[in-house]
Amino acid sequence: MSWVRFLWSYLSYRKDLLALLLACSAAMAAAELAVPWLMKEVIDAVLGEGPSAGMNMWLLTAVAVLAVLYAAHVVLLRTDALMILHCSYALRRRLLAHVHAQSLSFFARHRTGELTHRLTSDTKLFETSVARLLRDLPSEILVVIGVTALMFMLHAGLALVIILFMAAAAGLTFYLGQPLPSLRKSAQRVSARLAARFQETLAGVRTVQAFRNEGHELARLDEENRGLLDFELKEGKVYALMEPLGDMVELLGLVLVVWYGGGLIIAGEITAGTLVAFIAYMEILARPLGHVEAYVRSIQTSRAVGERLEDLLADREQLPAKGRWTSDAVPSIAFENVRFRYPGAERDILHDVSFSVDPGEAVAVTGRNGAGKSTLMDMLLRLHDPLAGRILAAGTDLTHWELDAWRRSVGVMPQEVFLFQTTIGENIAYGKPGASAEEVEEAVRASGLDRILRRFPEGLQTLVGERGAQLSGGERQSIALARLFLRRPRLLILDEPTSQLDGEALQLVRAALKPLMEGATSFIVTHNIDTVELANRVIFLENGRLAADGDHRSLLRREPRYSALWKDAAPPPEVPMSGQTR
Ligand SMILES: Nc1ncnc2c1ncn2[C@@H]1O[C@H](COP(=O)(O)OP(=O)(O)OP(=O)(O)O)[C@@H](O)[C@H]1O
Ligand SMILES: [Mg+2]
Incomplete structure (x- = not known):
C-alpha cells in the first residue's frame, strides 16, 4: 500500500x-x-x-x-x-x-x-x-x-x-x-545504472581517452544497455x-x-x-x-x-541538527579523544585525536598521504560527526551549534577545488551569494588574483568550463582563495591551498593570506615547507593519530619522523639546514 x-x-x-x-x-x-x-x-x-x-x-x-x-x-x-x-x-x-x-x-x-x-x-x-x-x-x-x-x-x-x-x-x-511492475522496476534500475555509468565516463573523459579505454567503457555501457533491452523485450x-x-x-x-x-x-x-x-x-x-x-x-x-x-x-542520512548555539567570536577549537571511521569502512581513520587551539591561532596540519588530514578538516567543518569523543568550537560541542551558523562562519578551501560552469566572477561570488560586483573586485584585489586575471582578456567574465576544466589547477586554486576574501571567515580551513601554485603566485597568495588569517583561527593542511611557516604551530598526523604537536623548528629537531617527512619531500635546501643547525 x-x-x-x-x-x-x-x-x-x-x-x-x-x-x-x-x-x-x-x-x-x-x-x-x-x-x-x-x-x-x-x-x-x-x-x-x-x-x-x-x-x-x-x-x-x-x-x-x-x-x-x-x-x-x-x-x-x-x-x-x-x-x-x-x-x-x-x-x-x-x-x-x-x-x-x-x-x-x-x-x-x-x-x-x-x-x-x-x-x-x-x-x-x-x-x-x-x-x-x-x-x-x-x-x-x-x-x-x-x-x-x-x-x-x-x-x-x-x-x-x-x-x-x-x-x-x-x-x-x-x-x-x-x-x-517488477519488469518495469528492473528496467528503471538498469537504465539508472546506465545513466550513472555514462555520466561517470563523461566526467572522466580525459582519463578514458588518455588510457585509450573507449572500447572498454563502451563494452561496459553496452552491458547495461543490453540489460535494459532484455527487460523491455520481456x-x-x-x-x-x-x-x-x-x-x-x-x-x-x-x-x-x-x-x-x-x-x-x-x-x-x-x-x-x-x-x-x-x-x-x-x-x-x-x-x-x-x-x-x-x-x-x-x-x-x-x-x-x-x-x-x-x-x-x-532514504535519509542526515547529521542531527537540533543545536541552536551560535557565536560571532573567533573560536577556540578543541578535539577531545576523537575517533572516526567512514560508514561501511573497516578501519578507523582517526584514533583518539586530542588537541586544542586558541582563538586566532594558525595551525599547520601535516602528515603523509592518507594520514587523515582532509578527514580531520571535514570533521571540523562538521561534514561528519565523530564516532567517539567530541569537537568543541568556542567551548561548545559542534553538535550543539546551529549547523548553518557554524558552516557559515567557516571559510573552507578544499583540496580538490570545484568550480561551477559559469564565469570566474560568479565562481568567486559563490563565497557570499548576493555579493555585489564591487565586493567581488575587492576580493580579487585582496587575494592577489588580479595579477593572474590579467592574462584573461575577458577578466572576471571568463567562462571556466564544466567543473572549471578550462582553467589550470593554479588558476582554480586562486579563485577558491578569492572566494574566502568575500566571506571574512572566523575559522579558516585551507586544505593544501598552495599545492598547485608556482613561485610568483605562491608569494602573492601567501602575502594575501596573512590578513585573512589575522581575524580568524586557521588550519592549513600542507606539504609545502614555506606554507607551513605561515602557521605558528604544527600538528603532525601519522596513520590517523596525533604524532606530534609543536612549532615547526622544534619538531624538526626533536621528531625524526617529522623531519623525515620534509626530507622525503625534497624541501628547499635552506630549511633542513636551519633545522639541523639549531
Ligand atoms: N569517503 C571515504 N570513504 C572511506 N574512506 C575514505 C574516504 N575518504 C578518505 N578515506 C580514507 O581515509 C584515509 C584518510 O584520508 P584523507 O583524505 O583524510 O587523507 P589525507 O591525509 O588528506 O591525504 P592526502 O595528503 O593524500 O590528501 C585514507 O586512507 C582514505 O583512503
Ligand atoms: Mg587530503
Whole structure:
C-alpha cells in the first residue's frame, strides 16, 4: 500500500484540482449513461411499447446531454494537465530538497547519474502514467458502476451474463499483467545504472581517452544497455498477449448479448428497445474494458516508479541538527579523544585525536598521504560527526551549534577545488551569494588574483568550463582563495591551498593570506615547507593519530619522523639546514 500513500502524497498538493477533476468525471459518466436510456425510451415509444414522446424533444434532450459531456470532457482534460504539472513540480521540489538535505555519507552510497535519473526519468514516467490514469479511470469506473446498475434495472439475468463475462475478461488481463511492475522496476534500475555509468565516463573523459579505454567503457555501457533491452523485450511480450484481449472481448460480448437477448425477446421477457439499450451499454462498457490493458500498464508503471521514488525519499542520512548555539567570536577549537571511521569502512581513520587551539591561532596540519588530514578538516567543518569523543568550537560541542551558523562562519578551501560552469566572477561570488560586483573586485584585489586575471582578456567574465576544466589547477586554486576574501571567515580551513601554485603566485597568495588569517583561527593542511611557516604551530598526523604537536623548528629537531617527512619531500635546501643547525 506504500504506493497508494505515495500517490496520495503526490496528488494532495492540489486537492482542489483533484476534486474538480472527479466532479467532471462524474458529470461525464452521467451524460454517457443517459444516452442509451434515451435511445430505449424513443425506440419503445416508436414501436408503441412505452409512453410516446415528441421526436424533436428527444433530439433536444440528447443534444443537451452531449453538450454537457463535451464541456465536462474539456474541463477534465485541462484540469488533469494542470494538476499533474503542479503535482510534479512539487514532487521535484521535494526530491531536490531531500537530496540536498543529506549528509556526505548518503552521496557516497548513491551515484550522481542514478540520482539524476530518479529526478528526471522516474519522475516523468510517474507523471505520465498517473496523468493517463486520472484522465480516464475515474469516469470509466463510474460508467462501469452506472451501466451495471442500469442493466440490472433493465433485466437482471442478461446483466448478470454480461457482467460475469466482462469480469472474467478483466481478471484475465490483470493476471497476464502481473509480471509488469517488477519488469518495469528492473528496467528503471538498469537504465539508472546506465545513466550513472555514462555520466561517470563523461566526467572522466580525459582519463578514458588518455588510457585509450573507449572500447572498454563502451563494452561496459553496452552491458547495461543490453540489460535494459532484455527487460523491455520481456515487457513487450506481456503487452502483446494483453492487448488483443480487449478487441476479442468486445466482439465476443456482442455475440453473447444478441444470442441471449434475442432469446429473451422471443420469450417476451424484454422489449426490442431494451435489447438496443443493452447493446449500446455493451458498447459503452467495451471502451473501459479495452482500456484495462492500458490501465494495468499505467498502474503497474506508476507503482514501480512510485516505489523507487518513495524509497529515495525514505532514504535519509542526515547529521542531527537540533543545536541552536551560535557565536560571532573567533573560536577556540578543541578535539577531545576523537575517533572516526567512514560508514561501511573497516578501519578507523582517526584514533583518539586530542588537541586544542586558541582563538586566532594558525595551525599547520601535516602528515603523509592518507594520514587523515582532509578527514580531520571535514570533521571540523562538521561534514561528519565523530564516532567517539567530541569537537568543541568556542567551548561548545559542534553538535550543539546551529549547523548553518557554524558552516557559515567557516571559510573552507578544499583540496580538490570545484568550480561551477559559469564565469570566474560568479565562481568567486559563490563565497557570499548576493555579493555585489564591487565586493567581488575587492576580493580579487585582496587575494592577489588580479595579477593572474590579467592574462584573461575577458577578466572576471571568463567562462571556466564544466567543473572549471578550462582553467589550470593554479588558476582554480586562486579563485577558491578569492572566494574566502568575500566571506571574512572566523575559522579558516585551507586544505593544501598552495599545492598547485608556482613561485610568483605562491608569494602573492601567501602575502594575501596573512590578513585573512589575522581575524580568524586557521588550519592549513600542507606539504609545502614555506606554507607551513605561515602557521605558528604544527600538528603532525601519522596513520590517523596525533604524532606530534609543536612549532615547526622544534619538531624538526626533536621528531625524526617529522623531519623525515620534509626530507622525503625534497624541501628547499635552506630549511633542513636551519633545522639541523639549531
Ligand atoms: N569517503 C571515504 N570513504 C572511506 N574512506 C575514505 C574516504 N575518504 C578518505 N578515506 C580514507 O581515509 C584515509 C584518510 O584520508 P584523507 O583524505 O583524510 O587523507 P589525507 O591525509 O588528506 O591525504 P592526502 O595528503 O593524500 O590528501 C585514507 O586512507 C582514505 O583512503
Ligand atoms: Mg587530503
